[in-house]
Amino acid sequence: MTATAAPERVTDPASPSRPARRSWPAAVTAVAGGTALIAAHGALYGNWVVDDAAITFAYARNVADGEGSVLQPGLTPTEGYSNPAWLALLALGKLVGLFDRGTLFGVPDYVLFPKALAVLCCAGVLLACHTAARRVFRRPGLVTVAFGAVLAAIPSFVVWVFSGLENPLYALVICWLAVVLFGAVLDDRLLSGRVAVTAGLLVALAALTRPDGLVYAGAYPLLVLLTSRRAGLAAAVRSAALSTAVFLVPFGAYVAWRRVEFGRWLALPAVAKSQGPPEPAQFTRVGEVVHYTGALAVLVVAVCVGLVLARGSRLASGLVALLVPLGLALLGFAVLAPDWMEQLRFATPVWVLGALTAVFAVARALGRGGARRRAVLSVALVVAIVPSAAQFATAARQFRAQPTVPMCLIAETFGRGFNGPADILGVERATLLLPDVGGTALTSRLAVVDLVGLAEPRLADLWGARDMPGVRDYVFERVKPTFIHSHGSWSQATGIAEDPRMAADYHVISAGPVAEDWVRRDAVPDEARLTAMRDYLRERVTRAHGEQAKSPRGRCGPALRPGQQP
Template structure:
């Protein structure tokens, strides 16, 4: 279907000529953004610790230390979001990030969350841009779109987590809107559209690795809409769009190879994504279950009716459904994410909400009063289970958010700095599985047990060589301190390795956390007793405080060498 094959647009499809005025988008975009930000405020100052890995790289790069986790470390690409990293680095260069406090709020909290708000505003603007093409009241549609996104905890949580999700949402939404506008104007094969789409795909792929999937959006849509007589033009446009994507993305991949000696970032190497099998595609059901099966069913029915009528909206929906389908495929084939709340589903929520609001608005706007009433009742009934699910998810996550960065700052950054000071260690090292907040505050050389920032460990994880991992830790690295907790201890077997008992003293032992220090780093029994007393009192108190207030801040600045309470 192309824009030229649909019936002539009706008066209700778009605003009358000349009626749209500049600035009418401001109020609905601001209103929808405010709804999302209000939900985001529920999670306070919480940032997930993995986000601090990118924060640390923004610091080292702008300080001239290179692409390293800590100054003096081996160059390693522990991040997989270079586009988001570029925004953080720019913020630091202009003094808005990792410099201090702004209006009494630490900028390491304020800046990434402010970026998230701006990206959400951009997402709402994209919705309004598309809505004004097919609705008489695009402002109402935009506000409804913002309300839907604000209701989805999975979207709001990860947009305000400090990770790259807000930028990813912005880029994928604009990609879909550009495609839909091109179909409506019958400009899909124009060179300008092809280049713009290719550039957006490049940014998506440089924001998250799975953004590569959107390289298929333009060719698929061209295939669906191209006329037989225009196959040569279609092929040229697809080639142009592909080139516009490959040039910037390929340049970055080549730089990665030169800088790090690798074709893939360390997180990709460590996680060793397996080729997808058919069973993985059933994971799309997780999205349906989270959103609510009844709500998805009603939306699907509305979308079907809009597509069947052959209106301008139907043409736009085809263009929106292509990237939505690709985002669902990407979610399904990615390995399960331990962080919870469907972290990889952000573009699904954005594109799904766009399709849902457009389809429902069309059916409500075109039906008789009786049909509108019936659909309104059906929507209310269908949304009740979704509302209950969303409310419970938001409440549970607010009470116990995933690995708060400030908890890691206190426990493994400032806390282990204190242990190193007791020993008088000048060049010590610390092996642990959570390195984000520690990288911002530790004076110890960090060794990432998860392999995200340690090339050799990344390769061992990728090869699933756990025995080799233990050999590397105990025979090569020989860290001064080791911290592990239940899941990591069980997976690696590091706590039960005979070399642990032979080479290390236990500082603390429990069901969920364990700490050790190398025997040859401890001068005498008195010093060992002092270390254990510190862990039992000061470090334990900091840990309890962090667990009791997981949404709190951890001081105005984060700097290497800081100690607890200082």
């Protein structure tokens, strides 16, 4: 093991000549201040929750109600989620009456609870930063607030942390993993059993929060490899093996349960998305992160990191422990199939680890050298920050105006929207096939079939094989749904709207100029009811859809329940 450099004599106020005093009031103030900055940015997006998050909401509801791992009560159990750790938090919230019950302080708990969890996770991220900063800076509070300010400025981070998805928990786990490794390197105890076990458990939690969390299984072994001497190779191997074994026990147990319960090694979303081996061209996707951040800002930060590493200080040793997981975060982002959602949804760990590394490196670089070097670096930072800030402001403004697939828009238009036509037909248990199933599953009394395959096993397999003729055959020959909705890219990808069986077996009931809604001909007893359904969609559902579209950051009632109507 390479010995950690002894604390050198320092003159700048940014670095401690002795360990920073424990000052919990100052720490709480710094963490609260940084969290408030992030929450203030998050408040710009109001009550918006992305519809994909509502898929997990639906599973959490049914798990907590004792219905099992189902999208809706009575359906066959499936694993239509890939974030079991986040699902567990939501289910726990429902069990204790904080989620999916009604309103809290006048706000629907389907908005308040996941966003409150996000705020708590952000506070945990900032606490991790303070824990690391107090080891190497005399003013860790200032560093922590700066870290919070950087995260608050990045729309990609804030948008997806407050989206209702698992991103805040993922950010928290990855940040603490990096901080644990950071402290272990500073204390020259990287090979200790406690560190190995802690790292393994954190990696397991990351992998149970998002599938790409598996990439961080390499963080501890890689860091051990980089910092160990040849003479200590045996101890390094033992520690790496221990950490890996600790990771595999809980994660392996979950995978084994999945295999027994569902007969699959992968969750349905992973099957449907068919993540293949990475191709060389995919690694250029790191450029998307650089472009989003601003090339000049990245360059200035890289120079500061280089200055810190070149000096070989105590912080330099710890900085390596941050760069290893940061590199893995960039790798994970690059190899994942591009996501159709906006604002780099999969880059959350990159922002957390990148901001932590940047703030530490810049703080140290500004605290070193003479007045001339500080002045030059300060000017460079300002010049780099201005275009990045302008770019971030534009991204936040655009997303605020048109957020990605609001859950309430889906719940109102499709979940509640198709309950009325089903009532007109007088059917007790109809089926509804569509590509947006989150808010739909929370509000529809119909049996929902996921056209995209995220919660439908056979369709997941067909999507994974990119067998669109098979998708259409399964829909028209096996499922034979009572109602079908498809639109835009989903209709183009599947070819479902143009299939001859659609015209032969279904009536068009869409209110608009393009056919997007259909009902089975054999489910309609007479022309009067067909007309009534068309009138319902044209008058009531179109109006409700328009109101939600005008207020994409709004709410959709105090609670989401099956059978509701617009």
